[in-house]
Amino acid sequence: MTMTDTDATTTIEDLTDWYDAGPADEIDVDAAVVLPLRPPVAVYHLDDGFYASDDTCTHSEYSLGEGWIEDGTVECELHAAKFDIRTGEALTLPATDAVVTYPVAVVDGNVYVDLRGRTGCIVDQLRG
Numbered sequence: 001m002t003m004t005d006t007d008a009t010t011t012i013e014d015l016t017d018w019y020d021a022g023p024a025d026e027i028d029v030d031a032a033v034v035l036p037l038r039p040p041v042a043v044y045h046l047d048d049g050f051y052a053s054d055d056t057c058t059h060s061e062y063s064l065g066e067g068w069i070e071d072g073t074v075e076c077e078l079h080a081a082k083f084d085i086r087t088g089e090a091l092t093l094p095a096t097d098a099v100v101t102y103p104v105a106v107v108d109g110n111v112y113v114d115l116r117g118r119t120g121c122i123v124d125q126l127r128g
């Protein structure tokens, strides 16, 4: 599930354990930022909201956040596989496996990503 907006009752306290991805207005529409995690996470800004997924292409390790974003898809720069940003689904070869997506919330102009279910993610060490 990817949540691109929160209702009016969502507060910052509701997102205590979510990863702070920074100000929403610093990510242009049809652009992405790559969060400095291990493994990295890409946060995308589409015309209907924000989405997040693993940044590493499932075909062979390459950054999807560095790829070409258009019509809700991202095209890997290395071998041109396309993924649906909203669902993570691999749309074209050579990738066949989806990328894992994560819930996203925007509260008070800031983007938060729910990585609590992610296994093997090194977050706390990088956040200090």
Ligand code: FES
Binding pocket: 057, 058, 059, 060, 061, 062, 076, 077, 078, 079, 080, 081, 094, 095
């Ligand atoms: S590494 Fe992404 S398509 Fe090959």
